[in-house]
Amino acid sequence: MSIPLLDGTIQLGEQLxxxxxxxxxxxxxxxxxxxxxxxxxxxxxxxxKYLNKYVSEHLPYEEALMELFNYPEQHDHREQHTRFKNDIENYTEMLAHYEPLEELVIKIYRTFFQWIINHVRKLDKDMIEYIKPHFAAKT
Ligand SMILES: [Fe+2]
Structure with a gap:
């Protein structure tokens, strides 16, 4: 398995x-x-622990922005959030009971990598490009 390091992600211009x-x-x-x-x-x-915080804080924040600016793709976008949240919930549950740990870590790694590549760098990028001018106009 190749193990890449990723560089910075797209910016909305909103600090948090x-x-x-x-x-x-x-x-x-x-x-x-x-x-x-x-x-x-x-x-x-x-x-x-961090990913549980991310799904409970960052994803609702994105969803609130999509709703506020009436983002047309928000339904499909939210569905992906829900799937990722479910994955993290399942992994958290499995971590308490599942052996061997190495296999679980590889699953978590792959899910996390795919999330960044397929969701953050595509869907979030599209969403941010839509919201950015609205957001800039509002502030
Ligand atoms: Fe998202």
Missing amino acids: FDEQNKELIINFNNLSKACQEGECSDVVFALL
Whole structure:
């Protein structure tokens, strides 16, 4: 399995939103580095704690922005949020009971990587490009 490090993500220009996106990449890179060093199991508890915070804070924030600016793709976008939230919930539950840990870490790693590549860098980017001028006009 190749283990990439990812660089910065797209910016809305709103401090909290952009900080949360930056934190997402930092957490992904921490996992990647730990896995390269054969120590991904050591970071998985902290990572899932972070991802639970991300799904309970960042995703509702995005959803509120989409609603506020009447984003036309919000229904499909929310569905993906729900699926990711369910994945994180399942992984959190599995972490308490599932053995072996290494296999679970690989699943979490793949889900996290796909989330950034397929959701954050595509759907979130489209959403931010739509919202950005509305957001700038409002502030
Ligand atoms: Fe999103």
